[in-house]
Amino acid sequence: MANLIDGKRIAAEINAETAGAVAELGCRHGVQPGLAVVLVGQNPASQVYVNMKAKRTLELGMYSEKHELPADTGQTELLALIDKLNCDPKIHGILVQSPPPPQIDERQVVLAIDPGKDVDCFHPFNVGKMLIGDQDGFFPCTPYGVMVLMQRCGIDPSGRHAVIAGRSNIVGKPMMALLMQKAAGANATVTVCHSRTPDIREHCLRADILVAAIGKPEFIGGDMVKPGAVVIDVGINRIEDAAAKRGYRLVGDVAFEQVEKKASWITPVPGGVGPMTIAMLLQNTLKACRASCSPD
Ligand code: NAD
Numbered sequence: 001m002a003n004l005i006d007g008k009r010i011a012a013e014i015n016a017e018t019a020g021a022v023a024e025l026g027c028r029h030g031v032q033p034g035l036a037v038v039l040v041g042q043n044p045a046s047q048v049y050v051n052m053k054a055k056r057t058l059e060l061g062m063y064s065e066k067h068e069l070p071a072d073t074g075q076t077e078l079l080a081l082i083d084k085l086n087c088d089p090k091i092h093g094i095l096v097q098s099p100p101p102p103q104i105d106e107r108q109v110v111l112a113i114d115p116g117k118d119v120d121c122f123h124p125f126n127v128g129k130m131l132i133g134d135q136d137g138f139f140p141c142t143p144y145g146v147m148v149l150m151q152r153c154g155i156d157p158s159g160r161h162a163v164i165a166g167r168s169n170i171v172g173k174p175m176m177a178l179l180m181q182k183a184a185g186a187n188a189t190v191t192v193c194h195s196r197t198p199d200i201r202e203h204c205l206r207a208d209i210l211v212a213a214i215g216k217p218e219f220i221g222g223d224m225v226k227p228g229a230v231v232i233d234v235g236i237n238r239i240e241d242a243a244a245k246r247g248y249r250l251v252g253d254v255a256f257e258q259v260e261k262k263a264s265w266i267t268p269v270p271g272g273v274g275p276m277t278i279a280m281l282l283q284n285t286l287k288a289c290r291a292s293c294s295p296d
Contacts, residue, residue: 002231002263003153007145010152011275015060018282022061025289033289034063035093035119035282036085040078040104041071046097053095056278062285063090071101078104079112086114092292093119093285116291119284121174131177136291138284143175145276146211146232147185155209155230155265157188163203165220165253166213167194171234175211200224212253222258231263234273 025031035057039050050066057064067081085094094117096109115125121138129137150157162179166172172192179188193200204210204224212220213234225231235253252269260266267273
């Protein structure tokens with residue numbers, strides 16, 4: 001039976017470390033890290049995410065600003081707000097919740113954010129820095145969270161074969177970049193599978209570390225996992241469940257009950273990768289604030 005990678009516990013550890021560092025920054029430099037979250041429209045899932053981020057920001061002693069704009073907000077208006085936040089010394093991180101309404105060009109929005117405040121690491125400048133192994137930029141929150149989960153569980157990817165299912169810009173591609181880096185806690189040999197990969201099962205079966213990020217409920221079955229593999233489930237999928245209070249329950253991209261019998265380590269859903277994403281977002285905000293402080 002696999003060991004459980006307890007993302008809830010590890011995220012709580014990271015958050016406590018962030019809160020300690022925030023308090024110290026206040027004492028030593030008199031600054032408070034600030035995060036602005038921007039939501040355009042009333043997408044209920046996005047509202048939940050934005051509220052969770054703002055709440056956690058405050059809990060860790062940071063300054064939080066929430067900008068909720070109407071669904072018909074134009075591109076110019078949104079870019080003007082980003083410009084204002086770019087210039088605001090209270091704000092060290094800016095996050096525009098995805099997906100925006102169709103009239104908004106998300107690419108232009110990403111490009112408008114000051115790379116020094118791009119705590120989601122979506123700006124091409126930071127994506128490029130991550131790829132070349134420059135530690136000065138940011139790492140995207142979810143894959144960064146996966147790396148930290150493994151590190152805190154004593155799992156070293158060095159020399160191991162990591163297989164990633166999914167190639168999105170948010171998860172799959174940066175996961176590849178982080179795992180393959182010539183750096184402590186990385187140095188894996190990486191295979192990336194996607195919707196056009198024939199026979200994904202064959203690839204998964206060769207994985208020492210398998211990262212599932214495809215958005216398909218319980219896609220990775222026990223027959224796709226090598227005995228002893230580390231299995232990281234990034235997927236968050238709602239499936240109908242009449243017995244559940246809300247009428248649905250959350251499952252990952254991995255069939256947990258089958259796979260936990262074969263894996264050496266496994267993340268649960270919920271409580272695995274999910275809690276790490278906000279924890280790493282606030283670590284990035286802290287990093288942005290530190291970079292803006294002049295040295296002693
Ligand atoms: P996405 O839809 O942007 O990308 C999915 C990827 O999976 C694509 O690259 C596609 O090529 C690949 N894919 C689809 N079907 C496939 C198949 N049959 N075989 C192989 N590859 C296939 O999704 P995303 O944004 O990367 O998110 C993936 C999952 O992770 C979703 O369930 C999402 O909710 C979850 N997610 C969780 C967090 C978190 O904080 N835990 C953060 C981001 C995303």
